[in-house]
Amino acid sequence: MSDPSAQPTTPRGPGRTARRQPAAHPDAGAAQPPARQATPTAPAASVAAAPAAAQAPALGVPIGRIPVVAVSPVVEGGRYPAKASVGERFPVRAKVFREGHDAVNASVILTSPDGVETRVDMTALPPAGLDNWEASVVLDEVGPWTFRVEGWSDPWQTWVHHAEAKLPVGMDVELVCLEGQQVLTAAAAIAEAAGRPGDAALLTGTATALTPDTAPEDLLDIALSRSVRRAMATHGPRELLSPTPDYPVFCDRRRALFSAWYEFFPRSQGAVYDEERERWVSGTFDSSHERLEAAAAMGFDIVYLPPIHPIGTAFRKGPNNTLTPGPGDPGSPWAIGSAEGGHDAIHPDLGGWDDFDRFVARATELGLEVALDLALQASPDHPWVTEHPEWFSLRPDGTIAYAENPPKKYQDIYPINFDRDPEGIYAEVLRIVRLWMSHGVRVFRVDNPHTKPVNFWAWLLAEVRRTDPDVIFLAEAFTKPEMMRTLGKVGYQQSYTYFTWRNEKWELAEYLTEVSQETAHIMRPNFFVNTPDINPTFLQSGLASAFTIRAVLAATMSPTWGVYSGFELLEHEPLRQGGEEYLDSEKYQYRPRDFDAPGNLGLLLGRLNAIRRAHPALQQLRDVTLQHVPDAEIFAFSKTATTSSGDDHVVVVCSLNPYVTRESEVYLDLAAMGLPEDAVLELVDELTGATYHWGARNFVSLSPAAPAHVLSVRAVNGQSLVTGGTGAGR
Numbered sequence: 241m242s243d244p245s246a247q248p249t250t251p252r253g254p255g256r257t258a259r260r261q262p263a264a265h266p267d268a269g270a271a272q273p274p275a276r277q278a279t280p281t282a283p284a285a286s287v288a289a290a291p292a293a294a295q296a297p298a299l300g301v302p303i304g305r306i307p308v309v310a311v312s313p314v315v316e317g318g319r320y321p322a323k324a325s326v327g328e329r330f331p332v333r334a335k336v337f338r339e340g341h342d343a344v345n346a347s348v349i350l351t352s353p354d355g356v357e358t359r360v361d362m363t364a365l366p367p368a369g370l371d372n373w374e375a376s377v378v379l380d381e382v383g384p385w386t387f388r389v390e391g392w393s394d395p396w397q398t399w400v401h402h403a404e405a406k407l408p409v410g411m412d413v414e415l416v417c418l419e420g421q422q423v424l425t426a427a428a429a430i431a432e433a434a435g436r437p438g439d440a441a442l443l444t445g446t447a448t449a450l451t452p453d454t455a456p457e458d459l460l461d462i463a464l465s466r467s468v469r470r471a472m473a474t475h476g477p478r479e480l481l482s483p484t485p486d487y488p489v490f491c492d493r494r495r496a497l498f499s500a501w502y503e504f505f506p507r508s509q510g511a512v513y514d515e516e517r518e519r520w521v522s523g524t525f526d527s528s529h530e531r532l533e534a535a536a537a538m539g540f541d542i543v544y545l546p547p548i549h550p551i552g553t554a555f556r557k558g559p560n561n562t563l564t565p566g567p568g569d570p571g572s573p574w575a576i577g578s579a580e581g582g583h584d585a586i587h588p589d590l591g592g593w594d595d596f597d598r599f600v601a602r603a604t605e606l607g608l609e610v611a612l613d614l615a616l617q618a619s620p621d622h623p624w625v626t627e628h629p630e631w632f633s634l635r636p637d638g639t640i641a642y643a644e645n646p647p648k649k650y651q652d653i654y655p656i657n658f659d660r661d662p663e664g665i666y667a668e669v670l671r672i673v674r675l676w677m678s679h680g681v682r683v684f685r686v687d688n689p690h691t692k693p694v695n696f697w698a699w700l701l702a703e704v705r706r707t708d709p710d711v712i713f714l715a716e717a718f719t720k721p722e723m724m725r726t727l728g729k730v731g732y733q734q735s736y737t738y739f740t741w742r743n744e745k746w747e748l749a750e751y752l753t754e755v756s757q758e759t760a761h762i763m764r765p766n767f768f769v770n771t772p773d774i775n776p777t778f779l780q781s782g783l784a785s786a787f788t789i790r791a792v793l794a795a796t797m798s799p800t801w802g803v804y805s806g807f808e809l810l811e812h813e814p815l816r817q818g819g820e821e822y823l824d825s826e827k828y829q830y831r832p833r834d835f836d837a838p839g840n841l842g843l844l845l846g847r848l849n850a851i852r853r854a855h856p857a858l859q860q861l862r863d864v865t866l867q868h869v870p871d872a873e874i875f876a877f878s879k880t881a882t883t884s885s886g887d888d889h890v891v892v893v894c895s896l897n898p899y900v901t902r903e904s905e906v907y908l909d910l911a912a913m914g915l916p917e918d919a920v921l922e923l924v925d926e927l928t929g930a931t932y933h934w935g936a937r938n939f940v941s942l943s944p945a946a947p948a949h950v951l952s953v954r955a956v957n958g959q960s961l962v963t964g965g966t967g968a969g970r
Contacts, residue, residue, distance in 0.1 A: 617655050895943075
């Protein structure tokens with residue numbers, strides 16, 4: 241526990257105290273797969289909707305003696321755990337109040353996975369009278385945590401209020417002293433019981449000195465010294481203690497929050513065209529080691545591979561998704577399965593299990609993790625089609641239904657019907673996931689999870705988390721907001737987002753607010769700048785300035801971002817005007833690339849990842865301030881992180897126009913950044929090394945050659961800020 245304000249619960253003293261784990265919510269027991277159905281067409285039985293860690297309060301809990309309401313982050317009353325990651329600072333908020341004028345106070349009680357409690361005191365937020373309380377908490381261990389908010393009557397602060405009002409005017413001096421002695425003596429006893437004799441002696445001595453014989457103006461100085469306030473904050477009596485139920489939080493490992501992804505197709509890396517045979521020869525895992533090294537050199541953390549399984553031949557798609565493939569066309573990797581195997585097999589062109597294990601080992605040596613695509617579908621040639629025909633939907637004419645997203649047809653893919661033999665399907669998917677986990681895969685990018693039942697994902701993710709809480713699942717769900725959010729609620733650690741389609745200033749401002757404040761407790765965003773499926777309209781000009789703008793925005797707006805190979809080479813040609821598909825898409829053919837070609841943006845990507853690693857402000861999601869720029873085509877925001885070595889502030893100012901120079905004033909809300917309103921900031925542009933001095937009002941000129949500033953605050957009013965690089969995410 242790294243928060244200096246944290247205090248253990250009763251008895252209050254150094255360390256943390258164990259306590260009984262709270263009772264689980266009825267929905268939150270160990271998730272079980274549904275029973276096998278009597279007939280293939282019977283509907284699936286219900287599956288536990290929340291992971292085993294999702295503990296929640298019973299309904300109808302009465303209001304406490306000290307009311308505590310509007311607690312956050314709480315997901316659907318505590319049915320699902322809120323999200324946190326190791327070392328992440330996040331706010332717990334509540335409204336706490338009482339009748340009359342006596343003072344109230346509040347604390348957050350955190351319970352670790354092993355049942356140890358820690359107290360973090362809350363602070364009343366301005367403006368006064370709105371009863372808003374907040375504590376910034378940090379979890380330091382992977383696993384299921386809980387928190388509760390305790391409201392309590394605060395006799396010390398009640399006395400301080402009375403003393404500050406009465407003693408200066410000589411009112412009720414003797415009574416005020418007696419009341420103060422009583423509170424201080426009670427606190428001294430608490431300190432003694434907690435093993436803090438020094439605090440106990442201080443408070444006892446203060447109580448003794450609090451007598452009417454002392455001049456009234458000196459009494460406040462005695463009672464409200466810094467040391468006494470500190471001791472009372474720790475040991476002051478807490479009366480009428482009123483706890484909320486325990487609410488669940490799941491703490492993931494750091495990389496679930498902060499990571500940089502690089503996607504490439506191993507079959508293209510090292511692929512060569514055999515002139516004599518007039519066909520392509522696939523790249524392999526071994527020929528892809530070079531791309532691992534390049535990804536590591538650019539500072540990426542995770543290398544993501546599209547499906548690496550055998551590919552079906554029935555209805556195989558040719559170049560540009562045509563229905564007439566040539567004999568050497570490789571087909572779509574997402575058309576999984578052939579006579580050579582299915583999801584538990586490797587495409588023989590890529591190598592064997594030893595080759596894959598060697599690939600993972602090389603990635604590990606480079607500080608990378610390998611993410612695999614989990615695409616739960618089958619080609620007509622998949623072994624499942626003959627071994628488990630009950631897993632697929634039949635049309636009235638007796639044929640198996642292939643995948644469609646009208647007007648698109650995917651004749652080479654059969655979707656799975658999860659309501660036919662759910663027990664068998666669930667068990668098979670879990671087996672497959674665990675197989676790849678046994679070969680060193682701890683990250684999965686899940687293809688189209690929104691086309692599978694949510695209760696299936698709740699079960700699968702809970703099963704994996706139960707034994708391997710370090711495994712990360714990324715939901716590739718570009719779909720309706722409620723589905724995306726619910727997938728996050730039931731356990732997905734990361735989610736694709738709408739960032740790809742947010743280009744206007746108002747869109748970016750609205751979306752950054754949404755992901756950082758409104759949904760941060762249920763959905764961690766991964767800002768991919770492009771994917772094999774999405775050739776963003778903004779990039780189709782092919783201008784380096786456009787690619788730079790989108791890379792800067794993605795890398796700084798979200799602590800996790802991703803790049804599909806080819807982005808650094810400014811690949812941009814669309815299949816058709818107005819569409820978002822790539823011409824000569826790598827999904828359907830080999831695309832070996834010349835990464836040594838002039839204009840490669842690899843240095844920019846590497847610089848952005850280095851900046852992110854050096855600045856904790858860019859490694860967190862929640863503490864963001866939108867900054868005002870009058871120009872409609874310049875977007876500005878700041879991020880702040882508090883670390884043990886100081887506050888880290890980063891200001892991003894980015895043009896949204898890749899064609900012309902934009903100039904404007906930038907108005908910084910320094911108070912929102914936690915800085916003096918009249919501060920003079922010494923800033924360094926992390927992209928160029930240039931130094932600037934800014935106040936609340938500043939001027940920028942952003943050209944296509946240099947369309948963005950990523951500014952870190954080096955000093956405030958001449959006082960150096962020392963934060964240093966953390967290297968987080970490794």
